[in-house]
Amino acid sequence: MSITKHINDWIDERFKLSRLKEFLAKKSVPINKHSVWYYFGGVSLFLFIIQVLTGIMLLLYYKTGEDASYESVQFIMSKVSFGWLIRSIHSWSANIMILAIFIHMFSVYFTKSYRKPRELTWLTGFVLLILSITFGFSGYLLPWNELAFFATKVGTDIVGSVPGIGKYLLIIIRGGEEVTGSTLSRFFGLHAAILPGIYVVILGIHLFFVQLQGMSEPSEIVKLSLEKRKSMPFFPNFMLRDILLWLVILNILAILAVFFPMELGQKANAFASAPRGIKPEWYFLFMFQTLKYIPAKVLILEGEFFGVLMFGLAGLLWMLVPFWDVKTKKGYRYRLVNTVGLTVLLFIIIMTIISHFFS
Amino acid sequence: MKKTTIYCFLSFLILFGKVFCESKDQCIICHLDVGDKPAALYKTDVHFQMGLSCAACHGGNSTSDDKDLAMNRSKGYIGKPGKNKIVDICFNCHSDSIKMRKYGSLKPVGHIKLYKESVHGTTEITTCITCHGVHNIARVNDPKSPVYPLNEVKLCAKCHSDPNYIKTFNPSLPTDQYEKYKTSMHGQRNAAGDTKVATCSDCHSPHNIFPANDPRARINAFNIPYTCGKCHSDKTYMKSYNIPTNQFEKYSKSVHGIALLVKHDKSAPTCNSCHGNHGAIPVGVKSISHICGTCHALNADMFSKSPHAEVFEKNNIPQCEVCHSNHLIERPDDDMFRMGKESRCIKCHNVQNDKGFMAVLTMTANIDSLLFKQKLAMQVLFQAENMGMDVSESKYEMNEVKQILIKARTVIHKANLNDFKNEIKPGFDIVNRAITAGNEALDEFYFRRWGLGASSLIITFLVVSLYMKLKKIEKKQKNSEK
Numbered sequence: 001m002s003i004t005k006h007i008n009d010w011i012d013e014r015f016k017l018s019r020l021k022e023f024l025a026k027k028s029v030p031i032n033k034h035s036v037w038y039y040f041g042g043v044s045l046f047l048f049i050i051q052v053l054t055g056i057m058l059l060l061y062y063k064t065g066e067d068a069s070y071e072s073v074q075f076i077m078s079k080v081s082f083g084w085l086i087r088s089i090h091s092w093s094a095n096i097m098i099l100a101i102f103i104h105m106f107s108v109y110f111t112k113s114y115r116k117p118r119e120l121t122w123l124t125g126f127v128l129l130i131l132s133i134t135f136g137f138s139g140y141l142l143p144w145n146e147l148a149f150f151a152t153k154v155g156t157d158i159v160g161s162v163p164g165i166g167k168y169l170l171i172i173i174r175g176g177e178e179v180t181g182s183t184l185s186r187f188f189g190l191h192a193a194i195l196p197g198i199y200v201v202i203l204g205i206h207l208f209f210v211q212l213q214g215m216s217e218p219s220e221i222v223k224l225s226l227e228k229r230k231s232m233p234f235f236p237n238f239m240l241r242d243i244l245l246w247l248v249i250l251n252i253l254a255i256l257a258v259f260f261p262m263e264l265g266q267k268a269n270a271f272a273s274a275p276r277g278i279k280p281e282w283y284f285l286f287m288f289q290t291l292k293y294i295p296a297k298v299l300i301l302e303g304e305f306f307g308v309l310m311f312g313l314a315g316l317l318w319m320l321v322p323f324w325d326v327k328t329k330k331g332y333r334y335r336l337v338n339t340v341g342l343t344v345l346l347f348i349i350i351m352t353i354i355s356h357f358f359s
Numbered sequence: 360m361k362k363t364t365i366y367c368f369l370s371f372l373i374l375f376g377k378v379f380c381e382s383k384d385q386c387i388i389c390h391l392d393v394g395d396k397p398a399a400l401y402k403t404d405v406h407f408q409m410g411l412s413c414a415a416c417h418g419g420n421s422t423s424d425d426k427d428l429a430m431n432r433s434k435g436y437i438g439k440p441g442k443n444k445i446v447d448i449c450f451n452c453h454s455d456s457i458k459m460r461k462y463g464s465l466k467p468v469g470h471i472k473l474y475k476e477s478v479h480g481t482t483e484i485t486t487c488i489t490c491h492g493v494h495n496i497a498r499v500n501d502p503k504s505p506v507y508p509l510n511e512v513k514l515c516a517k518c519h520s521d522p523n524y525i526k527t528f529n530p531s532l533p534t535d536q537y538e539k540y541k542t543s544m545h546g547q548r549n550a551a552g553d554t555k556v557a558t559c560s561d562c563h564s565p566h567n568i569f570p571a572n573d574p575r576a577r578i579n580a581f582n583i584p585y586t587c588g589k590c591h592s593d594k595t596y597m598k599s600y601n602i603p604t605n606q607f608e609k610y611s612k613s614v615h616g617i618a619l620l621v622k623h624d625k626s627a628p629t630c631n632s633c634h635g636n637h638g639a640i641p642v643g644v645k646s647i648s649h650i651c652g653t654c655h656a657l658n659a660d661m662f663s664k665s666p667h668a669e670v671f672e673k674n675n676i677p678q679c680e681v682c683h684s685n686h687l688i689e690r691p692d693d694d695m696f697r698m699g700k701e702s703r704c705i706k707c708h709n710v711q712n713d714k715g716f717m718a719v720l721t722m723t724a725n726i727d728s729l730l731f732k733q734k735l736a737m738q739v740l741f742q743a744e745n746m747g748m749d750v751s752e753s754k755y756e757m758n759e760v761k762q763i764l765i766k767a768r769t770v771i772h773k774a775n776l777n778d779f780k781n782e783i784k785p786g787f788d789i790v791n792r793a794i795t796a797g798n799e800a801l802d803e804f805y806f807r808r809w810g811l812g813a814s815s816l817i818i819t820f821l822v823v824s825l826y827m828k829l830k831k832i833e834k835k836q837k838n839s840e841k
Binding site: 074077078084085233236237240241243244247248250251254255258261264 | 747749751752807808810811814815818819821822825826828829832833836
């Protein structure tokens with residue numbers, strides 16, 4: 001008996017790994033014209049893993065505080081071996097992860113994979129999107145540079161427009177009336193402790209649901225007989241394809257980090273005037289641009305608050321799509337869903353382009 | 360003929376008799392009769408000579424010999440004018456150019472209006488009669504006038520040299536101006552009877568006197584060069600004194616003049632900063648370094664410790680002026696001590712193997728070398744920065760080199776080679792470190808490119824291997840299915 005088999009048996013006796021092997025051997029992934037979209041969930045997961053690993057590495061040198069954050073990032077970039085690479089990969093990976101999550105979400109939406117029995121998978125996925133965006137927003141401030149400072153100021157100002165409780169919410173978020181070192185401490189705590197904890201739990205549930213229910217198949221495929229439905233084993237076929245794609249993405253990340261390293265810019269200065277053309281991260285641009293078009297006062301509400309309220313309601317409707325996308329009386333699918341999805345997608349793309357290139 | 364003569368006489372009487380009768384100034388007639396001193400004085404007054412009666416200031420009817428009619432308050436008689444009325448009475452004519460022209464005066468009257476805004480006018484400390492006298496007012500160019508150039512300084516000093524009087528108005532105002540003036544070149548000449556030299560009103564203006572910090576004041580820092588230049592740049596006016604008249608022209612081109620007149624830097628020195636104000640004199644040879652040292656303290660201190668200080672004093676050489684000139688002080692540059700036509704050093708140290716000559720050569724070589732290395736370091740750092748490398752720390756440190764160069768150039772005033780070398784050495788250390796850091800950043804840039812190439816190669820190899828493995832597995836699976 002070889003040593004490997006001996007170890008396997010020893011572990012199997014205690015943890016019953018043979019059941020997992022059996023599960024993996026049986027697990028299959030459907031093959032159809034939409035199969036390509038299945039990979040984006042895995043890509044998002046891979047990028048999250050990169051975020052965790054590079055984030056931990058950055059934690060070894062990052063210091064929080066008005067007098068330390070900028071300097072520590074500068075130190076990471078210039079003095080720590082491969083610090084520049086780790087920081088750039090962390091930043092690029094964060095951006096690509098949000099993009100991958102968006103693609104994953106829209107692919108699930110348009111293939112109607114959120115429908116029964118996967119309503120909760122969709123819900124947890126939506127929560128993960130919100131958490132990812134919050135990750136991005138909180139992480140953006142941590143280098144404590146000029147752009148981050150003013151973007152956070154503008155971003156958190158919107159909270160202050162909520163009638164009645166806005167002022168208190170703003171103080172809670174900022175740790176005071178202005179963006180200061182207290183805001184930095186809060187955002188760091190959120191970014192490096194609170195969010196990862198919540199994220200891992202929600203992600204675990206999301207993955208558990210996916211494993212439990214398997215990959216969703218388009219309705220036209222489901223109607224076919226089992227013989228006509230194609231599939232491939234999850235292990236090793238799909239798994240190897242996943243790894244292959246992950247390697248390509250890793251290489252793209254390395255190229256971006258080397259050719260387009262993330263700049264640090266000037267240190268934040270609360271007394272300096274805001275730099276011209278200050279904009280948030282690209283995934284907030286569509287909201288940022290929309291808020292510009294809303295008048296200062298809408299009925300009795302502040303324009304900004306009205307905009308945020310509308311986005312909140314739209315987000316809620318989007319999250320609850322599995323519950324309002326129902327069959328019509330005649331048994332047809334609700335076509336409005338596709339129209340809404342396309343409108344939202346076009347709206348996001350157009351607004352982002354306007355904000356980025358023409359504003 | 361006789362008839363015609365009588366007819367003409369009668370006609371003359373009819374025509375001019377009334378005029379003769381009315382032109383009699385009854386005020387003077389009566390007041391002289393009663394032995395009134397002001398009336399006696401008024402006969403010498405310029406106004407009386409111009410035909411103005413007492414009524415011109417005091418009101419009333421000067422043609423009437425009836426006291427009640429002549430001094431009737433309901434008819435405009437005001438008696439002795441109150442202090443607040445005096446200025447208005449004088450201004451009635453003296454601020455009206457048309458009225459003044461009738462009396463043959465073509466002088467501008469606008470500046471007199473400013474009197475009311477002046478330090479004297481706003482506080483009513485003085486009125487016209489305080490300076491010009493009353494009842495015996497004489498023309499300004501009349502030696503009897505209190506404001507005649509030879510009398511004016513004493514007139515002003517009456518109040519301005521009395522500490523007890525002045526402190527009731529402005530406790531911080533000095534009262535030694537007259538004493539200082541007497542020591543000045545202006546004061547000495549004035550005392551000798553020269554009416555052309557500057558007196559108080561030449562610098563402070565006669566009527567529109569403002570505090571020095573008021574931009575309207577002639578003695579405001581920004582106006583002083585023009586105030587002094589008014590006389591000192593006038594070749595005709597200054598001809599008899601046989602002194603240059605190009606000071607203003609030179610000063611306005613100097614580093615000090617540009618700072619004050621172009622950049623409006625009030626801290627820049629103006630004429631009185633070096634020459635003094637009330638005690639203005641030409642700067643003496645021995646006092647030059649002290650005067651320059653009031654602002655350039657470090658340079659003056661270094662110069663005083665240099666071997667030059669003793670030699671210059673012995674040979675009566677004007678210290679700072681030898682290298683920097685006086686009115687035309689230009690921004691010092693490295694050509695001042697380089698071996699060229701602009702060099703100040705070789706004016707004296709022009710012998711090969713002279714210790715000073717050799718020291719100058721070493722200093723020049725050091726400065727030029729540091730400047731060259733500074734430029735080189737900045738080029739390397741900019742190149743690295745343009746390639747996306749972070750060299751901000753070295754760039755920040757390079758700022759120190761500018762300071763070191765300034766210090767090293769300042770130490771030249773000591774004329775001590777060792778001190779100079781000690782000052783400039785840290786500059787060389789910094790530029791050498793910056794060049795090394797810049798080159799390391801460039802090496803790192805290429806290392807990253809090569810590293811990326813190598814890692815891409817490995818990843819590509821892995822991707823290809825995985826793909827082949829996948830194909831192999833799938834082929835095997837297909838075969839087993841068959």
